[in-house]
Amino acid sequence: MGNSLPQINSQRTIRTSTSESEYSTLKKSTSLREYNRSTSLITSCINNNNNRRNISISRPRTIAPTDAEIIDIHALRCNTSNTNEGEKKLLKQLDYIHSCVRKDKGLFGMMTENLQNKHIFSNDEPENTHVLEQTPDDYNMDYESIYLQTPDGEFIHSYWIYQMGDVNSTMTVLYLHGAGGNISHRLEVLRLFYENLHCNILIIDYRGFGKSSGSPTELGLYIDAQTAYDYLIYKQKILPENIIVLGTSLGASVAIQLVSDPLNHVKLAIFENAFISVPEIAKYFLTYAKSVIGITKSIGFIYLFDSLTKVRRVECPCMYLTGLLDPIIPPWMSNTLYNETRSSSKRQLYEFPFGKHNDLPIMKDYFENIQTFINELSLKKSDIEQTVLR
Template identity: 30%
Template sequence: MYHILRVLLYRLWVVSTFTLFSSAIIFWFYGFFLALTVFSFGISGILYSAQDLLLYYPNDPPDSRVFVLQPSNYKLPYESVKIKSKDGFKIHMFLIKQPTISNHRPTMIFFHGNAGNMGQRLCNVSGFYHKLNINILLVEYRGYGLSEGSPSEQGLYMDAQTAFDYLMQRNDIDRTQIILFGRSLGGAVAIDLASRLEYKNKIWALIVENTFTSIPDMAKILLKWRCLNWLPMFCHKNKYMSLHKMSSVSSATLVVCGACDALVPPRMARELLVRCGAPLKRLAVLSGGGHDDTWTRPDYYAALQRFLLDVPPLPDEARVTVVHTV
């Protein structure tokens, strides 16, 4: 609670001071009730806008918007790509491909968490590359790393669609073996994409790790304010209603969670799995895994590999690729 108040006061002190000052002036000239009304609307607007500050951390650590570690630091072959999203922002991505002996390998679209940039996930990605023998497309959301714009829920969804559409335009990958992978906030982005009617039948597999059921659910856990139980949904600027969307997911799904995750309760992983509409769905609970380090557990890559070996091919009707204009 102290941390949240400190962040709000530090980042919004100008507008907070203006709200308080204007309320005092109105009180002096027009009385208590009008001043209270103005103050209430002002604080409500501040709290609504501040939700982005509490969810998105593109500047953590401070140089994350100007320095992105390159895959070459891990001796990974890559292409640095910038693609325009449907609303005109340039989205930065890394495509890390296996040697071109065969194009019939799965390709993972990697959606990272709410802090930093995609370069900070390269150690994990190196494990995917060498131990799972797959291609990886890392996506840097708008407002993160070298991508343009500012983060928002609908914006991140659009960035995910941009990344998928980009892969559908390439002829050097197997477009029938696309894996969506999302960790924490990235899990919510991956679930949204996998649940969309125009994409769901073209996704081979979905893997989410230490992700939540929704932002309103997380707010109740982190803030512990009883009033949140009665707060109308429209008061939440960011919702990421993953639990609701899971029933529309039909791709083979693996839900991974660390047994010691202190941020997102492991029970949320089980709730997501139960709600999932996929014929093949599994839960992998890794002993000793925390929110940010589950991928370092000894059985991590083996659990993902076992799952992928059991994922069936896409039905023939799903192999007809529709290329979207980006």
């Protein structure tokens, strides 16, 4: 399925050496509030008799769903041969996630919280958005409907869509969708990935979306994405070198957060119509408030989704896909993020002259570009292995 309009793609490739990052070397954004804790999450937990715990946030008494299997990801991660090591790694990742979000709402933030939630997440739109009217079966895709229980006790409804055979015999796409709607609204697009890339797919509804429990927050979405990644690693036993993380719009910010953590390894990250941050989007749409937003340094925003500082930490290969006719997110934001992703081992920017906000997968050469990039990564790996053998 494609678009008959002529397609001109701008490709830029940069290769740099990679090195293992440490959390201690991460430079936090000046736009984020300082992450002050008298005792870190990791230290406070490990010193507490090494018991199984969730110190970042306590599990709420959410009623467990009964219409599909529930998979407790925390138990999967920590009930291993080395439980203490699993706990330490999980706590370290939760500590990192907490360090990337705003800790206080501020007076103006509390006054405008409902308004910000509505415009950023749109999880109650369109009408009847919490009802799933289609399943992958309607598109001839083999699947399982499951709930992933997060470390803080929410139940994230997901579709695990799989190809027949060994899961590691092909790529697996972790699909992080944008604001509004639910996973059933993305099935037509997922079918294109399923057929064109012949891949497995895991798609989740963030907390508060679709049939998932809870309410959406920036912190919550980051935890949900980490939980989905852990499902692929610890439940499906998929090798990191076979995982592609793809995020679109709001999901691109979530994807950037996920792969910016040096403990999460993937083959490729794809950021579709990504934006720099919520305050930058606000300045783009609210031109009359641009000077005020600049002076306050984003103090009025509860959620930042600050991707600009995080892409500087991304080391995995990545692609930026942007539609030049996107009326929601200006294309120059993808260009800016691309230019700041300097630590990536390989990166490319594809611009679709006739692409808008939600139609890039039907653009000419969309899947060809992705497949070509994947093939180049495989060739590069093969060259490295041959060099080692010599």
